[in-house]
Amino acid sequence: MLAAQTRAEIEHARGRYPHPRSAILPSLWAVQHELGWLPPEAMAEVAELLGLAPSEVQAVATFYSMYFKRPPGRHHILVCVNAACALRGADETAAHIEQRLGCPSGTTTADGMFTWESTIECLGGCGGAPMMQVDHHFEEHLTPQRIDTILARVAAQPAAHRDGPPSRVPNPPAANTPPPPTAEGPPSAGAAG
Amino acid sequence: MAEYKLLTKDIGVEGLQTLPVYERRGGYQALRTALRDRTPDEIIEQVKISGLRGRGGAGFPTGTKWSFLPRDVFPRYLCINADESEPGCFKDRYLIDENPHQLIEGIVIAAYALQVQHAFLYIRGEYHDQRLLLERCVEEARAAGYIGERILGSDFGCDVIVHGGAGAYICGEETALIDSLEGFRGQPRLKPPFPAVKGLYGKPTVVNNVETLSNLPHIVSRGGEWFKAIGTERSTGTRVWCCSGHIERPGCYEMELGRPIRELFEEHCGGMWKGRSLKAFQPGGGSMQVLLPEHLDLPLDMDAVMKAGSSLGAGAMMFMDETTCLVNVSMRLVDFYHHESCGKCAPCREGTYFESQLMHRLEAGVATLDELDTLKDICANMDGKCFCPLGDTATWFVMSAYRHFRAEFEAHCGAGACPVTGAHRPLLAGTA
Ligand SMILES: Cc1cc2nc3c(=O)[nH]c(=O)nc-3n(C[C@H](O)[C@H](O)[C@H](O)COP(=O)(O)O)c2cc1C
Ligand code: SF4
Ligand code: FES
Numbered sequence: 001m002l003a004a005q006t007r008a009e010i011e012h013a014r015g016r017y018p019h020p021r022s023a024i025l026p027s028l029w030a031v032q033h034e035l036g037w038l039p040p041e042a043m044a045e046v047a048e049l050l051g052l053a054p055s056e057v058q059a060v061a062t063f064y065s066m067y068f069k070r071p072p073g074r075h076h077i078l079v080c081v082n083a084a085c086a087l088r089g090a091d092e093t094a095a096h097i098e099q100r101l102g103c104p105s106g107t108t109t110a111d112g113m114f115t116w117e118s119t120i121e122c123l124g125g126c127g128g129a130p131m132m133q134v135d136h137h138f139e140e141h142l143t144p145q146r147i148d149t150i151l152a153r154v155a156a157q158p159a160a161h162r163d164g165p166p167s168r169v170p171n172p173p174a175a176n177t178p179p180p181p182t183a184e185g186p187p188s189a190g191a192a193g
Numbered sequence: 194m195a196e197y198k199l200l201t202k203d204i205g206v207e208g209l210q211t212l213p214v215y216e217r218r219g220g221y222q223a224l225r226t227a228l229r230d231r232t233p234d235e236i237i238e239q240v241k242i243s244g245l246r247g248r249g250g251a252g253f254p255t256g257t258k259w260s261f262l263p264r265d266v267f268p269r270y271l272c273i274n275a276d277e278s279e280p281g282c283f284k285d286r287y288l289i290d291e292n293p294h295q296l297i298e299g300i301v302i303a304a305y306a307l308q309v310q311h312a313f314l315y316i317r318g319e320y321h322d323q324r325l326l327l328e329r330c331v332e333e334a335r336a337a338g339y340i341g342e343r344i345l346g347s348d349f350g351c352d353v354i355v356h357g358g359a360g361a362y363i364c365g366e367e368t369a370l371i372d373s374l375e376g377f378r379g380q381p382r383l384k385p386p387f388p389a390v391k392g393l394y395g396k397p398t399v400v401n402n403v404e405t406l407s408n409l410p411h412i413v414s415r416g417g418e419w420f421k422a423i424g425t426e427r428s429t430g431t432r433v434w435c436c437s438g439h440i441e442r443p444g445c446y447e448m449e450l451g452r453p454i455r456e457l458f459e460e461h462c463g464g465m466w467k468g469r470s471l472k473a474f475q476p477g478g479g480s481m482q483v484l485l486p487e488h489l490d491l492p493l494d495m496d497a498v499m500k501a502g503s504s505l506g507a508g509a510m511m512f513m514d515e516t517t518c519l520v521n522v523s524m525r526l527v528d529f530y531h532h533e534s535c536g537k538c539a540p541c542r543e544g545t546y547f548e549s550q551l552m553h554r555l556e557a558g559v560a561t562l563d564e565l566d567t568l569k570d571i572c573a574n575m576d577g578k579c580f581c582p583l584g585d586t587a588t589w590f591v592m593s594a595y596r597h598f599r600a601e602f603e604a605h606c607g608a609g610a611c612p613v614t615g616a617h618r619p620l621l622a623g624t625a
Contacts (some may be wrong), residue, residue, distance in 0.1 A: 087522075
């Protein structure tokens with residue numbers, strides 16, 4: 001079910017590591033970038049490409065909170081309500097978003113435009129609190145007005161996955177890769193002595 | 194005393210995130226020096242002399258950690274820890290956003306010193322834009338010959354692989370990071386064996402923090418002795434402090450180690466906002482014990498803060514003013530640990546659950562005084578009894594807050610609401 005480009009990305013990821021299993025996380029990111037979430041059939045396809053059992057890929061996917069196991073809306077909003085953000089009004093931010101979108105944390109608006117949730121996981125934006133992440137981008141120093149402006153801007157943009165902003169840079173040139181990972185002995189004999 | 198800025202001195206220079214500007218500021222000269230004029234052992238020696246201690250939390254001397262690698266086992270790996278997820282910490286993100294090539298130069302220097310061909314930069318999934326930035330910078334550095342085969346014409350070759358996590362705080366713990374990188378659920382491993390002996394793919398591995406590695410270009414270009422003269426005897430160099438909470442100017446500020454916390458608080462952070470007064474602060478990120486205004490005169494010195502019953506940890510200062518409810522703050526931090534517990538061991542998996550349930554009852558004003566003893570009991574059965582430090586640290590803030598603000602905790606019992614803020618917090622399902 002995966003697009004040729006996604007499959008190629010998974011192959012590329014596989015080649016970057018000494019062991020193919022290490023490519024699970026980047027592969028799941030590639031799938032989520034294409035489909036917006038991780039349907040079981042897509043995880044099975046990843047397993048096949050990496051030479052693993054489907055259950056192994058599922059076990060990994062379910063451990064990490066950023067992989068969606070159900071399809072989210074076109075845009076995803078995460079509001080941090082941990083300590084540093086709470087001190088600067090994160091609860092009010094979350095309340096404002098709930099009121100604007102008209103649905104509680106963890107759900108999607110009726111028109112499928114936004115999925116939003118408040119999270120107790122610090123997002124690393126404590127210095128700009130209150131903050132949120134919209135389709136992975138940091139939005140800091142929030143006020144009700146700023147939130148409204150951001151929501152309007154984002155609603156006009158394409159979905160975060162697939163047709164959205166690129167999630168990766170081009171592959172490195174093949175000629176410039178280092179010696180194979182299995183090579184024994186120190187990579188630099190010259191200076192070491 | 195001179196004001197030292199090392200890691201952040203060029204921050205703000207237009208285009209510093211691009212290679213030409215970084216090079217114009219002297220970037221990659223240290224790598225050139227290292228490859229041309231120093232043996233790997235000489236670099237390790239300089240790092241030892243510098244006294245540099247890890248900036249990821251535990252403060253272990255970097256040169257000593259490096260010398261634990263067995264001499265003749267290859268391949269070996271370097272993992273760069275950019276997983277930063279502890280509440281209050283955002284310095285690694287700042288260093289990546291503002292000066293990514295400094296980190297990459299530090300990585301290649303470390304790789305050379307350790308004779309590593311593959312360096313894996315593990316960056317948390319939430320730092321999506323930062324991952325893209327680093328990937329772009331790695332490609333830039335590769336095209337310029339700073340990464341890849343025969344770097345700068347030397348015999349040394351090394352690749353840097355940027356690897357995105359996917360939302361799990363525990364993957365910052367070094368052995369969980371290794372598990373995650375190998376493609377498993379990120380759960381800590383039993384130590385020993387330590388990663389230096391048996392780490393990634395069963396090979397000798399060093400895990401270092403972003404800020405730790407960003408120091409290396411400076412140590413190589415100016416020498417270990419020079420670095421050692423900054424800071425104090427046992428806490429050398431500078432640190433980037435991430436300051437948050439009720440202060441006028443939240444943000445990242447680099448300061449020499451050993452200066453008083455008060456200087457950071459008053460001069461850099463601009464003191465309390467809205468003219469309010471300081472009630473408490475946390476000096477090291479979500480896992481560290483709370484301190485009081487009287488501790489503002491402590492020096493920013495790892496050992497001195499430890500003596501006062503807390504730790505500088507990952508360098509996150511969270512300041513709380515007089516309106517803050519310490520029960521509320523404790524509840525949020527406990528919720529964090531409950532959410533992030535990896536579930537491998539019972540004391541943490543079950544303990545953080547009970548802790549969280551109890552904190553919600555307390556904050557809602559429905560807990561009884563007896564339940565405070567239960568809370569103490571739960572924490573006593575976790576601290577020192579968990580498989581990895583996450584479970585232990587899940588008790589430190591709440592227990593220190595309880596010690597310092599006992600009356601506030603007791604006033605919540607049976608009050609029906611928060612006595613400090615007056616807020617009525619609905620109970621979590623299942624806690625009534
Ligand atoms: C639960 C837990 C989470 C951690 N998270 C991080 C982290 O996000 N970043 C980091 O550099 N170190 C983190 N550490 C510390 C690492 O295990 C390790 O000590 C550190 O990366 C070593 O780097 P350093 O010697 O350069 O400080 C964490 C430790 C624990 C126990
Ligand atoms: S202490 Fe918590 S995070 Fe650490 S191994 Fe046990 S369950 Fe996992
Ligand atoms: S506490 Fe909210 S981003 Fe850190």
